[in-house]
Amino acid sequence: MFIDSHCHLNFPGLAEDLDNIFANMRANHVSQALCVSVDLATFPQVLKLAERHDNLYASVGVHPDYELEVEPNQEELVRLAQHPKVIAIGETGLDYFRLTGDLSWQRERFRTHIRAARECGKPLIIHTRSAAQDTLRIMAEEDAGRIGGVLHCFTENLEVAKAAIELGFYISFSGILTFKNATIIKEVAQSIPLEKILIETDSPYLAPAPHRGKTNQPAFVMHVAEEIARLRNIALDEVGEVTSQNFKRLFLKHS
Ligand SMILES: [Zn+2]
């Protein structure tokens, strides 16, 4: 059994095709998936998926790539997170790759999410791109380790992974791990404890090999698990079992 710890099933390309997507999950032993919010306007769609399907969960948060007129506040995030199917806060974090200029609003928004997570007791889903040092610094300053969470779609080096684990966080690998040129990420997947690893698709984006370039879907998380098994020279079953236990330890311990 495998769990997709990060997908966007409400996005175009997936939302119209849910019956096939669920059938493919069953056929590939992907038992559960976490549907991650990117803004508050589409949060109801994400929540509806989790309410309608036993094996889907939701998160609430606003992605760092979304420039908004009105910033989400801590109170609202905490209120929306009260729903029993909302198991995480995010995705949140920093992205200095997609956006440039004065990004102090991004850092403030990230701090708001960490404070909300600590207040409501639900772990963080953190997105970080070209911003590892600021991400780690703000995590430490806001005592994010007190609630924990995951650095999702990990694309940084071993040093950053170790620092995040030190703060009490998990590392989640996406389909990028299966790409031939992902040497540094493969090294991370080989070196950190299996007990700190989650797997994800980030679908509809980033389809793993051998589906690269196609619309991604939760069933393909199996290929991420296969690559971890290959890199660590362990059985695929073990990767499935341990990463599923990790998911449950992180996200379902309170429910
Ligand atoms: Zn992300």
Ligand SMILES: [Zn+2]
């Ligand atoms: Zn995402």
